[in-house]
Amino acid sequence: MTEAILVVGATGLIGNLLVRKLVADGRDNELHLLIRKPVEENYGAATVHVAPNEQWPEVTASIKAQQAVSCLGSTMKKAGSKQAFAAIDRDLVGAVGKAAKAAGARQFIAVSSTMANAEASGFYLKVKGQAEQLLREESFDRLDIIRPGLLRGERSNDPRLGESLAIIASPLMDRLLHGSLRRYRSIDAREVASAIAVLLEKEQAGVHIHENDAIWKLAEQETA
Numbered sequence: 001m002t003e004a005i006l007v008v009g010a011t012g013l014i015g016n017l018l019v020r021k022l023v024a025d026g027r028d029n030e031l032h033l034l035i036r037k038p039v040e041e042n043y044g045a046a047t048v049h050v051a052p053n054e055q056w057p058e059v060t061a062s063i064k065a066q067q068a069v070s071c072l073g074s075t076m077k078k079a080g081s082k083q084a085f086a087a088i089d090r091d092l093v094g095a096v097g098k099a100a101k102a103a104g105a106r107q108f109i110a111v112s113s114t115m116a117n118a119e120a121s122g123f124y125l126k127v128k129g130q131a132e133q134l135l136r137e138e139s140f141d142r143l144d145i146i147r148p149g150l151l152r153g154e155r156s157n158d159p160r161l162g163e164s165l166a167i168i169a170s171p172l173m174d175r176l177l178h179g180s181l182r183r184y185r186s187i188d189a190r191e192v193a194s195a196i197a198v199l200l201e202k203e204q205a206g207v208h209i210h211e212n213d214a215i216w217k218l219a220e221q222e223t224a
Contacts, residue, residue, distance in 0.1 A: 010034065014073075017190055025197070032063050034060065049063070072093050076123075089128060097138050110132070195219045
């Protein structure tokens with residue numbers, strides 16, 4: 001029996017690529033997408049749920065998916081304030097995770113950030129780490145935390161000047177990052193989406209952290 005999959009943040013850079021991949025692979029019959037505003041996109045047989053953020057935990061609970069993926073991610077500039085940023089990247093992620101667990105989800109996959117740490121001095125990494133901590137507390141049978149480096153990809157509705165400049169410089173910078181520093185290299189969002197698609201087929205229990213090297217290996221499995 002095919003398990004129901006919920007993707008939260010399906011219109012973002014990674015979420016959209018993941019959904020396209022799942023639809024193309026014929027894995028859309030039990031696919032549910034939770035988004036804030038209607039969009040003109042071919043999602044195949046997937047069921048699209050449109051609701052404001054404050055209703056997402058309630059909608060998540062009603063779907064009762066066995067696997068849930070959070071591709072939520074904002075920026076301080078887009079959110080408008082530290083409080084608004086934390087409300088999405090920590091509080092909403094945690095609330096969706098809690099609702100998914102209560103509704104019977106066995107696996108949760110969350111896109112976080114390299115260096116995420118609940119005790120970090122930097123606000124961004126601290127919030128990301130706190131979100132991870134909230135998800136750990138739910139004790140999913142399997143929790144996959146994705147920590148990519150600088151994401152490369154087309155953000156049609158979310159231009160980020162700082163990231164754009166960093167991406168331009170990334171070919172040179174990547175060559176300088178070796179060993180444990182490889183986690184900071186840039187990575188194509190398509191590779192992250194491919195890795196998530198592979199993780200949806202994994203059953204080994206526990207908490208699994210995936211940084212760049214692990215993400216690249218998973219993406220190779222998807223394309224093999």
